[in-house]
Amino acid sequence: METKVTMDKIVNLCKARGLIFQGSEIYGGMGNTWDYGPVGVELKNNIKRAWWKRFVQESPSTYGVDAAILMNPRVWEASGHAQSFSDPKMDCKSCKQRFRADNLIEEHSKGKVSAESMSTEEMQAYINENKVKCPHCGNFNWTEIRQFKLMFETSRGTIDGEKDVVYLRPETAQGEYVNFLNVQRSMRAKVPFAIAQIGKSFRNEITPGNFIFRTIEFEQMELQNFCREENSFALYEEFKAKAKQFLLDLNFNPEHLRYHDHEKLAHYAKAACDIQFLSPLGWEELNGIHHRSTWDLSRHQEYSGKSMLYLDPITNEKFIPNVIEYSIGADRLTLALLTEAYDEETLENGETRVVMHFHPAIAPFKVAVLPLQKNLSEKAKEVYALLSKEFMCEYDEAGSIGKRYRREDEIGTPFCVTIDFDTLENDTVTLRDRDSMEQIRLPINELVDYIGKRVKFN
Ligand code: GAP
Numbered sequence: 001m002e003t004k005v006t007m008d009k010i011v012n013l014c015k016a017r018g019l020i021f022q023g024s025e026i027y028g029g030m031g032n033t034w035d036y037g038p039v040g041v042e043l044k045n046n047i048k049r050a051w052w053k054r055f056v057q058e059s060p061s062t063y064g065v066d067a068a069i070l071m072n073p074r075v076w077e078a079s080g081h082a083q084s085f086s087d088p089k090m091d092c093k094s095c096k097q098r099f100r101a102d103n104l105i106e107e108h109s110k111g112k113v114s115a116e117s118m119s120t121e122e123m124q125a126y127i128n129e130n131k132v133k134c135p136h137c138g139n140f141n142w143t144e145i146r147q148f149k150l151m152f153e154t155s156r157g158t159i160d161g162e163k164d165v166v167y168l169r170p171e172t173a174q175g176e177y178v179n180f181l182n183v184q185r186s187m188r189a190k191v192p193f194a195i196a197q198i199g200k201s202f203r204n205e206i207t208p209g210n211f212i213f214r215t216i217e218f219e220q221m222e223l224q225n226f227c228r229e230e231n232s233f234a235l236y237e238e239f240k241a242k243a244k245q246f247l248l249d250l251n252f253n254p255e256h257l258r259y260h261d262h263e264k265l266a267h268y269a270k271a272a273c274d275i276q277f278l279s280p281l282g283w284e285e286l287n288g289i290h291h292r293s294t295w296d297l298s299r300h301q302e303y304s305g306k307s308m309l310y311l312d313p314i315t316n317e318k319f320i321p322n323v324i325e326y327s328i329g330a331d332r333l334t335l336a337l338l339t340e341a342y343d344e345e346t347l348e349n350g351e352t353r354v355v356m357h358f359h360p361a362i363a364p365f366k367v368a369v370l371p372l373q374k375n376l377s378e379k380a381k382e383v384y385a386l387l388s389k390e391f392m393c394e395y396d397e398a399g400s401i402g403k404r405y406r407r408e409d410e411i412g413t414p415f416c417v418t419i420d421f422d423t424l425e426n427d428t429v430t431l432r433d434r435d436s437m438e439q440i441r442l443p444i445n446e447l448v449d450y451i452g453k454r455v456k457f458n
Contacts, residue, residue: 005342007280011211013354014338017411019043019364020212032205032216034331039411042364042392044219044334047250048198050361050457051221051328054246055196062194062223063183067175069200070156070166075174078303079296081151085170088120089148089206090127095137098206101127101145108132111282117264120145150203152216168202173325175199176224177296180308184226191310191321192227192235198330210281212331219330226310226321229294235324236271236291243275243287243326249457251359252340258283268295277336286336287328294320337362341412356412357435361457366391367415367447368408372401380419383429383444387417390448391455409434415451 014020019040023033036044056064076082088101101123102115108130115123124145126132133140151170157163169175176195183195198221207214227235240259247257255278262272271291276283297320301308309318341356360366367387371380377397384395394413396404401418408416418430418439429447432439442450 005280005339007211010280010335010338010342013342013410014040017407019338019411032214034212034215039364040334043337043358043362044330046362046364047333047337048219048221048330050250051246051330052196052198053457054249055221055223055242055326059194061189061192062196063187063189065176065179065183065195065197066199067172067179067197069169070154071169071174071178073164073166074303075178075300076151076167078299079174080299081167081170085150086147087150087206088123088145090145091143092134092137092139093141093143094139095134097134097136099135100207103207104132104135107135114263116262120147148204148206150205152202152204169200170203171201171327172197172199172220172222173224173296173327176222177300177323178304180226180297180300181306184310190313192225192231194223194225196221196223198222212335213279213281213284215331218332220327221330221333222325222327224296225324225326226297227324228319229322232291232293232322232324233271236289239289239324239326240273240275243289243328247275247277247286249359250337250362251357252277252336256340257286260285268293277340279336279339286332287326290325290327292323292325294322296323297321353406353409355409355434358412358414359457360414360455363412363414363455364392365394365408365411365413366455367417367451368394368396368404368413369417369419370401370404371397372418372420376419376421376423379423383417383419383447386444387447387451390452405432405437414455417447
């Protein structure tokens with residue numbers, strides 16, 4: 001039987017074991033912000049590394065960039081965000097809580113009604129006709145639906161009183177579009193090619209209480225493929241498959257993933273699909289694959305006055321490429337992998353062990369070095385020094401060996417190396433496997449090779 005994972009269990013484990021803490025906690029927190037602790041930062045960095053390896057390092061025609069978060073405000077006019085990047089919001093006049101109208105409808109109908117393709121008027125009518133009540137105080141006392149802008153504004157200006165509004169980027173994608181020709185020319189790239197980046201994005205989200213699923217500051221891993229129109233649908237299908245394969249290779253249960261094709265498309269889009277995962281909240285979007293036609297580059301050509309035409313070196317044709325986008329949130333993927341990895345097992349002695357079955361490549365620590373007794377610590381520290389040159393390692397000499405194994409299981413460390421008195425005699429150690437809990441004896445000089453082979457992401 002599968003373990004029932006709840007958001008509370010994940011939040012509590014993350015706090016207790018140094019993965020994720022509430023943002024600004026000592027000041028009572030700051031809604032929808034979270035801080036990664038010493039264990040969590042390793043997990044998220046490993047996830048980003050695995051993505052970069054798969055989609056940049058192993059893809060000869062994909063080029064990485066790291067664009068500025070603050071961009072010329074004209075970028076957001078060209079992208080359409082300045083005019084229309086907003087959520088339909090309603091305030092409860094009784095308890096002053098703020099909600100998204102589409103979420104209220106979906107929760108009220110228990111997921112049977114999709115608000116995705118509803119207009120503001122249709123949402124208003126549904127809420128009035130069905131007397132949808134405030135989930136917080138239970139009253140039916142709403143303001144009208146109003147559009148709530150999602151872009152954070154800040155300002156720049158050196159002279160007192162003269163300030164220009166600039167925006168914190170709500171997606172990383174625009175940094176890829178505006179550098180289309182810089183990358184193409186400097187790298188002598190030929191269509192089809194792609195630009196990828198990982199970076200922070202910011203959205204003034206009004207949906208609270210779902211941990212790192214939806215936050216106001218988050219990291220995106222985005223990739224824009226530039227291609228000819230005639231190849232665009234094949235590339236779209238290819239990326240739907242590649243995006244899913246990446247998740248399966250990170251040990252997702254195939255039954256916890258599904259495609260969700262969008263019913264309502266943006267006017268410029270030719271197709272759009274999410275991959276959803278089965279989270280403790282139900283089926284939720286994990287990533288998106290979007291066929292964006294020539295819209296983004298055409299708009300930047302129009303707003304910047306700079307040509308975005310690609311010159312085909314063989315046919316001498318000039319054209320604006322189509323874009324196939326693949327976008328996934330690093331934090332949302334971290335949450336999905338936490339819920340996938342979580343397990344509670346009953347041991348032979350009746351005790352329960354909580355274990356995170358992370359793919360070894362994303363496990364925060366690859367190996368823990370544990371001296372059986374404190375007087376073995378000198379030898380254990382030698383082994384730690386050897387292994388920590390290659391891997392993130394833990395060193396723990398506090399408490400019984402059983403308790404130390406449990407602590408490592410809870411953060412998903414794939415291997416524990418135990419130093420005992422035989423180690424002093426023959427330079428061998430015990431290596432314990434997290435998942436099977438089986439132990440083998442290995443010479444110290446074979447450890448790096450043995451562990452290294454098993455913690456790779458292919
Ligand atoms: N450039 C396209 C784009 O940004 P999106 O569907 O708005 O598309 C892509 O976002 C992905 O970014 C989502 O599938 C999700 O994984 C992540 N994401 C979006 N908003 C988020 C938020 N507020 N908090 C955490 N992750 C978010």
